[in-house]
Amino acid sequence: MSTDAFVPHPDRLLPVDPAVRDIARELYGRMAEQPIVSPHGHVDPRLLLDDTPFTDPTSLFITPDHYVTRLLHARGVSLADLGVGRGPLSEAEARHAWGLLAEHWRAYAGTPSRLWMEHEFHEVFGIEKVLSPATADELYDHIAERLARPEFRPRALFEQFRIEVLATTDDPCDDLAPHRALAADPGFAGQVVPTFRPDRYLEPARPDFAQLADALGEAAGIDTAGYAGFTEAMRVRRLFFREHGGVSTDHSHADAGTARLAEEEAARLFAQARAGRIAPADAVALRRHLLADQARMAADDGLVMTLHPAVHRNHHAETFARYGADVGADIPTSVTFVDGLAPVLNDVGLEKDFRLVLFTIDETVFSREIAPLAGFYPSVYAGAPWWFIDAPDAILRYRRAVSETIGYSRTSGFIDDTRAFCSIPARHDMSRRLDANHLATLVAEHRVRLEDAAALVETLPAQHPREVFKLGGTR
Amino acid sequence: MSTDAFVPHPDRLLPVDPAVRDIARELYGRMAEQPIVSPHGHVDPRLLLDDTPFTDPTSLFITPDHYVTRLLHARGVSLADLGVGRGPLSEAEARHAWGLLAEHWRAYAGTPSRLWMEHEFHEVFGIEKVLSPATADELYDHIAERLARPEFRPRALFEQFRIEVLATTDDPCDDLAPHRALAADPGFAGQVVPTFRPDRYLEPARPDFAQLADALGEAAGIDTAGYAGFTEAMRVRRLFFREHGGVSTDHSHADAGTARLAEEEAARLFAQARAGRIAPADAVALRRHLLADQARMAADDGLVMTLHPAVHRNHHAETFARYGADVGADIPTSVTFVDGLAPVLNDVGLEKDFRLVLFTIDETVFSREIAPLAGFYPSVYAGAPWWFIDAPDAILRYRRAVSETIGYSRTSGFIDDTRAFCSIPARHDMSRRLDANHLATLVAEHRVRLEDAAALVETLPAQHPREVFKLGGTR
Amino acid sequence: MSTDAFVPHPDRLLPVDPAVRDIARELYGRMAEQPIVSPHGHVDPRLLLDDTPFTDPTSLFITPDHYVTRLLHARGVSLADLGVGRGPLSEAEARHAWGLLAEHWRAYAGTPSRLWMEHEFHEVFGIEKVLSPATADELYDHIAERLARPEFRPRALFEQFRIEVLATTDDPCDDLAPHRALAADPGFAGQVVPTFRPDRYLEPARPDFAQLADALGEAAGIDTAGYAGFTEAMRVRRLFFREHGGVSTDHSHADAGTARLAEEEAARLFAQARAGRIAPADAVALRRHLLADQARMAADDGLVMTLHPAVHRNHHAETFARYGADVGADIPTSVTFVDGLAPVLNDVGLEKDFRLVLFTIDETVFSREIAPLAGFYPSVYAGAPWWFIDAPDAILRYRRAVSETIGYSRTSGFIDDTRAFCSIPARHDMSRRLDANHLATLVAEHRVRLEDAAALVETLPAQHPREVFKLGGTR
Numbered sequence A, B, C: 001m002s003t004d005a006f007v008p009h010p011d012r013l014l015p016v017d018p019a020v021r022d023i024a025r026e027l028y029g030r031m032a033e034q035p036i037v038s039p040h041g042h043v044d045p046r047l048l049l050d051d052t053p054f055t056d057p058t059s060l061f062i063t064p065d066h067y068v069t070r071l072l073h074a075r076g077v078s079l080a081d082l083g084v085g086r087g088p089l090s091e092a093e094a095r096h097a098w099g100l101l102a103e104h105w106r107a108y109a110g111t112p113s114r115l116w117m118e119h120e121f122h123e124v125f126g127i128e129k130v131l132s133p134a135t136a137d138e139l140y141d142h143i144a145e146r147l148a149r150p151e152f153r154p155r156a157l158f159e160q161f162r163i164e165v166l167a168t169t170d171d172p173c174d175d176l177a178p179h180r181a182l183a184a185d186p187g188f189a190g191q192v193v194p195t196f197r198p199d200r201y202l203e204p205a206r207p208d209f210a211q212l213a214d215a216l217g218e219a220a221g222i223d224t225a226g227y228a229g230f231t232e233a234m235r236v237r238r239l240f241f242r243e244h245g246g247v248s249t250d251h252s253h254a255d256a257g258t259a260r261l262a263e264e265e266a267a268r269l270f271a272q273a274r275a276g277r278i279a280p281a282d283a284v285a286l287r288r289h290l291l292a293d294q295a296r297m298a299a300d301d302g303l304v305m306t307l308h309p310a311v312h313r314n315h316h317a318e319t320f321a322r323y324g325a326d327v328g329a330d331i332p333t334s335v336t337f338v339d340g341l342a343p344v345l346n347d348v349g350l351e352k353d354f355r356l357v358l359f360t361i362d363e364t365v366f367s368r369e370i371a372p373l374a375g376f377y378p379s380v381y382a383g384a385p386w387w388f389i390d391a392p393d394a395i396l397r398y399r400r401a402v403s404e405t406i407g408y409s410r411t412s413g414f415i416d417d418t419r420a421f422c423s424i425p426a427r428h429d430m431s432r433r434l435d436a437n438h439l440a441t442l443v444a445e446h447r448v449r450l451e452d453a454a455a456l457v458e459t460l461p462a463q464h465p466r467e468v469f470k471l472g473g474t475r
Helices: A018-032 A045-050 A057-061 A066-074 A091-103 A112-124 A136-147 A154-160 A177-184 A209-220 A227-243 A263-274 A280-301 A317-323 A338-348 A365-374 A392-406 A421-444 A450-459 A463-468 B018-031 B045-050 B057-061 B066-074 B091-103 B112-124 B136-147 B154-160 B177-184 B209-220 B227-243 B263-274 B280-301 B317-323 B342-348 B365-374 B392-406 B421-444 B450-459 B463-468 C018-032 C045-050 C057-061 C066-074 C091-103 C112-124 C136-147 C154-160 C177-184 C209-220 C227-243 C263-274 C280-301 C317-323 C342-348 C365-374 C392-406 C421-444 C450-459 C463-468
Strands: A036-038 A163-167 A191-193 A248-251 A304-307 A356-358 A380-382 B036-038 B163-167 B191-193 B248-251 B304-307 B356-358 B380-382 C036-038 C163-167 C191-193 C248-251 C304-307 C356-358 C380-382
Touching: A018 A421, A018 A450, A036 A421, A045 A154, A045 A177, A057 A091, A057 A136, A066 A091, A066 A112, A091 A136, A112 A421, A154 A163, A154 A421, A177 A191, A209 A227, A209 A263, A227 A263, A227 A280, A248 A280, A263 A280, A280 A304, A280 A338, A338 A356, A338 A365, A356 A365, A365 A380, A365 A392, A392 A421, A392 B392, A392 C392, A421 A450, A450 A463, B018 B421, B018 B450, B036 B421, B045 B154, B045 B177, B057 B091, B057 B136, B066 B091, B066 B112, B091 B136, B112 B421, B154 B163, B154 B421, B177 B191, B209 B227, B209 B263, B227 B263, B227 B280, B248 B280, B263 B280, B280 B304, B280 B342, B356 B365, B365 B380, B365 B392, B392 B421, B392 C392, B421 B450, B450 B463, C018 C421, C018 C450, C036 C421, C045 C154, C045 C177, C057 C091, C057 C136, C066 C091, C066 C112, C091 C136, C112 C421, C154 C163, C154 C421, C177 C191, C209 C227, C209 C263, C227 C263, C227 C280, C248 C280, C263 C280, C280 C304, C280 C342, C356 C365, C365 C380, C365 C392, C392 C421, C421 C450, C450 C463
Parallel strands: A036 A163, A163 A191, A248 A304, A304 A356, A356 A380, B036 B163, B163 B191, B248 B304, B304 B356, B356 B380, C036 C163, C163 C191, C248 C304, C304 C356, C356 C380
Antiparallel strands: none
8 A cells, every 4th residue: 555645534633532523523514514704815806707727736736825835935945946926837847846845745744734735635636645756746747637627717616615705805996897797797606705905005104105095096086185085085995895795894004003193183194194204103193093094984884894913024125025025924923902902992892883803813812802802892803813823723722712701702703814715615624623623622521512512513614704794694 | 301401510621531530530529628718809798797688690690790791792782781880670670681691691602601600500509401591581580589598698608608718809998897797796607808909099190199098098097198108007007907807918000010219209209199290100100119018018017919910991981981890891911020020029029928929811921920930939929810811721721831830839729809709619619620630631641640639639729728828727 | 569659651741542642652662762962051061071970969950950949949948958059068968958859849740840850760860769758868868879880970871861962051262171172082972062152242231341352352362342353253252162063152132132233333332332331222232233243143154043032030139149140030021033033034044054043931922923933034943942831731832833834844853951961861851752742643633644743753853953953964
């Protein structure tokens, strides 16, 4: 028997103890086949609109996935050799990059990236061998052959993956043409919704702030020379997103601070920012005010606000200059929510239509801040682990940290946050297995009744995020 | 068989693995029947003095317990409907509130509140059904009927709960009349001791600082116009508490900072504070100095000092205005002890009679700061998990974080910190189960000998906190 | 059968579940007999040069080990009674101190110190009893008798322990005479390498900064009156260490900040520091620049840079005055790496010969900062748990926190960091057991293939740290 043989184990990520595992299997079994609701991610909607076949294994699995490229980079592989920051690779280059992954595959042992890819290899492509230098070419050919088939085109996979809702992430000025076209396409039944991501428009220290404000004004058909017009333009664009299916706005700044300036002060600082001569501290104050404005608008238009703060973006300047953003050089920093969010939560925290989901990669705030906030404010939800902590042990730490204060009901439900389309089912499956793991342990320790856990998992994977993100019932 | 049937499992919170569970049962068995020593909490001593029957299930279980009300609030229930911040509920209102809890009961799955209440339902009230909309009225009637019986009056329960010592939390100006009356009452054998909580008298930025200083002076019979008199009045009131059974003082400020100002400087800032015109930074400096004074007094009078810092109190101003404090809107913030406590620990940290117990809801300091401090200073003890982390997984995290540096001997013993009288045995029982769980795992992994664990648990629940809080031997 | 009987269990620290334990035994078995590579520690090289017998159990196990003395101190024992900060103890004093340890031995249950000592008692000295007041004299005599035998002299133990490499920690001005003598000694086959530890030379705020700069200049034969000469002298001394086997430099400051000043500015501040009149903020800026200089030198000379920041040293001034440093009064503080290291990592983070190992006792940075940095920069490695967290549960927390981002390959390998020579094998053995524990759990949960785990452990204990610390292949 070849040691190359490998398929993911059906009990992977479930508890080892037989008594607990039996409960976990039961709970997982109730979730496994539920549809996928993905309320936050980074898949390009054109992928589904154009339905163009994926070209090759490397451009599918390696180049666009900074979880994968960063570890190869840390192990000495050049990002250039992986196709990062350049046009399409030739067949020889793509095959070479694939071989590099195979060569370093063992270093991925225990990482979610490997677990996701192994899931995809098997579940999507029917592979029953482990990736290695010996099998690299065979697997490359196997996947490439499949990719050429019609049933591996994006829309077919979307259907096969049982994705009901897929949210994209979009610029406030985006015309949402792909979303509109998809919605109008009788041949596509899925729900692909835009997400309003205004980060850069809320950063008054940016050198291009004036141009961004202009662009926003143009998109909204409103003069944004002053603060009032800027605000109105934001409101208009948010409504445009909402009209085209958008349910949420997404925000990521250096910290989670919010503040309310007097309107005149906001207008004064806005003018300085537009003129490119705002002082750094004032730029921070204005940014916090503008974020508080978004919360106020959210209380009006009902778009769910999600916060992902505190990342040192593009930590290595030369890499950014050469390869651009999102190549693995964004590093988390410490965060605090309690004081920073007080202005917004005092303003709209009890408003019926306001909703705020807090994400973190600083795990210290789960039990200390996020669960206590979500355990008091009806508007606040504890976001699922994200990015560096979207991983088995971290997900279990999250559940253990927040559940004792807020159970499951005040949590957001799973967020895949991915630009790797094929990994979506693998990620959701992992999340379901780990929730089953966590709940089964609570049941086995007689901390939760099996009936309660079983009832919970009926709605946990799909219906619950639909409710949190105001996506309505299942279609 | 009705699915309504439910009693807490005798092995709840113990490890699942049969080999480990057997050890845990053995260790828990040695602790289960030991008396309760509760050196820190918030029960009103008048409850025991007057021995008035509890009126109804809602005012017993829901209204006063912000652990319970906050999650209902987060799920959209109005605090007013739960009786928070208002006078007694009518029978119909109380029953309605009880129904709301029943309706949301599933959302409490996995929270300690539910585990505690289920313990109380069964152990105190003999209930063998699960709370649900279907059983809500039946359970309400069941509990209400019991509450009318003499054996459910507070003193009878105190006896039945095997409480030996119960500490209350009291204002420095309190005349401790209930404590004195209880001590003098031949019909009451329990020990109910006051705790000196001077927080607001140590906050020079408060607008009512002068009135508070006046009140303190009046209570002590000392002129507190100046810093020296204020200090002397504090000393006198501490001794008053000690004379009436007090063993500790409790402190909770925005941070754990301490500092020693020159006496003249302290006097100068005190005068400014009294005049209502102290600068914010000076108010912080004086607060830290006054806290350091408390430590110095503690080294003299031997009262154990407990520190619970770093909570953003009354995070939502409107809720505070409408419902008052302690309704679930206090949110923890990050804390650090090492630099802030250096002045006090250099001053009195090696003094024979000084003792300082450090509590936190910022779990990051357990392994980083608290255990190292308690592992060097004979005066410092690592306080038990508290508030948001007084919960199964968090308690296990605590033991795992501190035990490897300081074992069990430098920890405070369990603190229930509750105003929910009936939950006291449930909370202590949970703590004992979890210590059994932690120790059994160490034994099963051959990290601790069974003999050592067995010897430890003989003194852990009752004798150990008696020693830490200088409560003397068992009566 | 006497309850005194005790030997460490062969399965200690392995998982309890039989299925997982079998896998862990298999993995541990592959590591247990591998040689020891110790790239960072504090053993005095003269111990091996002189090969003087250890005198007595107390001076071997208690006096020099602040892990042991600190807990006794916290429990009320005077450091003086343990021989700390004084000359050799008399036989009676040493026996008395040993009796104190025996008396408090139960309080060490669950601490790594006890596990290490029990390992040493049994594996090195053949003891099969537990330490207690009843057995204290017997064990003392037993160990003392063994210590007089030739096979218990340091060199014999070095051989018996299978230590291949032992790094010491040394002052930049050290002449490394013991290292040179050992290397030249045909009767000693081990590799004892120095480590360059320039901390105090990089602290411009020190009152003795000028003298230190002078001493450095003298050692290097270079005029260090100015910044340029000082820098050159550093470079020269680093090369001297490298020539005599040194592979790394070690750094521990109050924080992990680095910065690059303009050269003229650095020269100007250096002159002020030398003159003893540098402002505190400037001293911090210069220290960060000097640390960044070390990184730049490391990129040139290839010495591996290790960072152990954020400890409040000598927290209790009086204890420091009486007993000196390293007696258990160093307390960790919170740390952050991301912004502070950006200057250095932008400067040399992608340089081929630069290597930076990040250690922490603030566990919050494992998943948040260290793994993400080590998962992008080829130069950065996640250092093993150290000091207060060099303990079973903490080591498992570390593996669980970093492995999901960087697997095992971007971690440093185990560091014993000890001055307790006899504890070296016990510490490495514990580390191997815990890695087996962690990996076996991943295998049992079908997250890592047994083949991959088995391949990993072949190189994990010895070859991997050799590679990270550039120590070459096995001899």
